[in-house]
Amino acid sequence: MVFLIFIFGTFFRFYQLSAHPLWIDEIYTGIFAHSDNTIREVLEWSFAPPLPRPPFIFLASHSLLSLFGQNTFALRLLGAVTGSLSILAIYQLGRLFFYRNVGLISAVLVAVSPLHIYHSREARYYSPVILFSLLSFIFLYQAIQSSQRRFWFGFTLSTILLIYTHLLASLFIVAQIAYILILFLIDHDVVRVRKISYADIRSSYVFPFVISLIISGVALLPMIPPILEWALNGTTFSSENTLYGIGITPGFFLDMYANFGAGRGIPLSLYASVFLFGILASWQNYSRQLVLLLICNSLPVFIVYFLQPQHWFSPKYVIFILPLYLIWVAFGIEYLVSLIMDISKRWKLTGRVKPVWTAVILGVFIFAALAKLEEAHFPNIDNWQAYREFLEANVKQGDTIVVFPNTIGTMENDRVLDYFGPFSNDVDVQVVADFSQLSEITRNSSRVWAIADSFTHLELAESIAVWMAGQISLPLNFDENDSIYFLGDFSSISEILSESEQFEIEFPAIYTSIGDAYISQNEIEKGELAYQSAITLDPSQGLWRFRLGEFYFRSGDLISAEREIKEAIRLDPQIPGFHAALGEIYARTGRTELAITEYQQAIQFWRQLYIGQTESDFLLGWQAALEQLQSSN
Structure with a gap:
């Protein structure tokens, strides 16, 4: 059975592994681990400012790229392999903590976990972190139970690998130290006896645990100089003048557990309630395991909260909590099934009732997880690979490409573009601060392409938008935050638009931004054609129908606007803004009841997607419109 689950989960991790574009952090991994680099160069990249990075994934990825070639599949292979192996590892940990059924259910939950699948399909740290944290748990638990040296060796090795994978793994190790300390105090009844001898420590699991930590610390010595240099220089995680508060609020925990399950709303309620049920059910008979869960769930987050590092923080940085969370969800499912079995016995129901109920309840979790599978398989984080593909198709000899400093500070964005190889045409790429x-470049170049992405410094990004608004420029939007501005030796927007008719375009959002520009020049027919081109390029996305509907709405054609927005809702029924737009059309055409229904839908979907975010201008506007409609009805 566990082998079938492993194959099932492995399929999700390898299916079209190279289909979605690399995002900027993966490109960094590809640059560090490039097959043309020497081992020394890989290590130099790893330890380079602004922040030293443990080199394991770069060395491992370098080996895979050297073996299979410099390609996206090979770059992501480490994540997919370690993610698949984690299915077997969580089965073993669930079996050790509880019993075989819990291990099997845990394996199923991690096999379909959207967060785990997502991180197993990217060239970053987080999939190896999960595997090594699982192995560390497995070996530590077995070592405490049996005191065999082979388990302590396994614990030491997995801890070293964990440290060399991500610095924040130190939070995980601190949690393990706290667990061992509390366990030792409980086992020796320190509260009552109030005395511990050296012999007690020497003969217990504390002594080999400390030895393992010392060995792990010695193994960490090569990392100490760059870490000290970073600490003494006072370098932040992010670029200068770009500081981010930790923001650990109730909303953070909602986000964390929503990510650990299958999203917000009903899936969050489902996972969280069964998780709490598992905690309550394990309190009496599995208290040692429960202590480990509670420490690992709370201590790392509280440490980060009190340290307040100058860095944005997201649930992936404590992703080593995920396996424990899913194991207790699995135990909650198993305990729920046992309660149903007790009721079945009272009703004198016999036969294979337990497997049926297990399959039914687990099926609900699988369905909730698979509903988020597309987001895990084909995420859209940034557009650097899309920028490169678009520019490669459209730049001409003598053009200039401009990139701006980014908030991450790992390296300048010209290196990110270089990762995909040189442009076929002779173009100049410049970093502009x-x-x-920028004005000088624009004066001296006939055509300039300026990339302003979501990682550009916030203050600079705002200034870029203002500066570009004062120029004759055409913003080519890839999404809400990522654009390429096209400008140069042009005398009018119409001249730029005429030039844009020669572009090779494979991105629908660019067509909609060109459509916006045509509308601003009162070229209605060309604007409409541009919007329709976006739909033709990607007919499955409701957004392009919505944008065409907005165009018709602004033009006063409410019938066509209603038709397109209804089609957008059919394609993407849970987008709040689509329902609000349809509600406004109904309100303007006197269909008050329908308008009320659509605004209610918009508010409902917003609250499901953005729990706790009640001060949004969108939400407040929809609520005001709804109240006005209800009062006039």
Whole structure:
């Protein structure tokens, strides 16, 4: 059975592994681990400012890229392999903590976990972190139970690998130290006896645990100099003047557990309630395991909260909590099934009732997880690979490409573009940090392509938008936050639009931004054609129908606007803004009841998607419109 689950989960991790574009952090991994680099160069990249990075994934990825070639599949292979092996590891841990059924259910939950699948399909740290944290748990638990040296060796090795994978794994190790300390105090009844001798420590699991930590610390010595240099220089995780508060609020925990399950709303309620049920059910007979869960769930987050590092923080940084969370969800499912079995016995129901109920309840979790599978398989984080593909198709000899400093500070964005190889045409790529330099480039180049993405410094990004608004420029939007501005030796927007008719375009959002520009020049027919081109390019996305509907709405054609927005809702029924737009059309055409229904839908979907975010201008506007409609009805 566990082998079938393993094959099932492995399929999700390898299916079209190279289909979605690399995002900027994966490109960094590809640059560090490039097959053309020497081992020394890989290590130098790993330890380079602004923040030293443990080199394991870069060395391992370098080996895979050297073996299979410099390609996306090979770059992501480490994540997919370690993610698949984690299915077997969580089965073993669930079996050790509880019993075989819990291990099997845990394996199923992690096999379909959207977060785990997502991180297993990217060239970053998080999939190896999960595997090594699972192995560390397995070996530590077995070592405490049996005191065999082979388990302590396994614990030491997995801890070293964990440290060399991600610095935040130190939080996990601190939690393990706290667990061992509390366990030792409980086992020796320190509260009552109030005395511990060296002999007690020497003969217990504390002594080999400390030895393992010392060995792990010695193994960490090569990392100490760059870490000290970073700490003494006072370098932040992010770029200068870009500081982010930790923001650990109730909303953070909602986000964390929503990510650990299958999203917000009903899936969050489902996972969280069964998780709490598992905690309550394990309190009496599995208290040692429960202590480990509670410590690992709370201590790392509280440490980060009190340290307040100058870095954005997201649930992936404590992803080593995920396996424990899913194991207790699995135990909650198993205990729920046992309660149903007790009721079945009272009703004198016999036969294979337990497997049926287990399959039914687990099926609900599988369905909830698989509903989020597309987001895990084909995430859209940033557009650097899309920028490169678009520019490669459209730049001409003598063009200039401009990139701006980013908030991450790992390296300048010209290196990110270089990862995909040189442009076929002779173009100049420049990093620009001020507008006098940008103005000079614009004066001296007939065509300029300026990339402003979501990682551009916030203050600079706002200034870029203002500066570009004062120029003759055409924003080519890839999404809400990522654009390429096209400008140069042009005398009018119409001239730029005429030039854009020669573009090779494979991205629907670019067509909609060109459509916006045509509308601004009162070229209605060309604007409509651009919107329709976006739909033709990607007919499955409701967003392009919505944008065409907005165009018709602004033009006063409410019948066509209603038709397109209804089609957008059919394609993407849970987008709040689509329902609000349809509600406004109904309100303007006197269909008050229908308008009320659509605004209610918009508010409902917003609350499901953005729990706790009650101060949004969108939400407040919809609530005001709804109240006005209800009062006039």
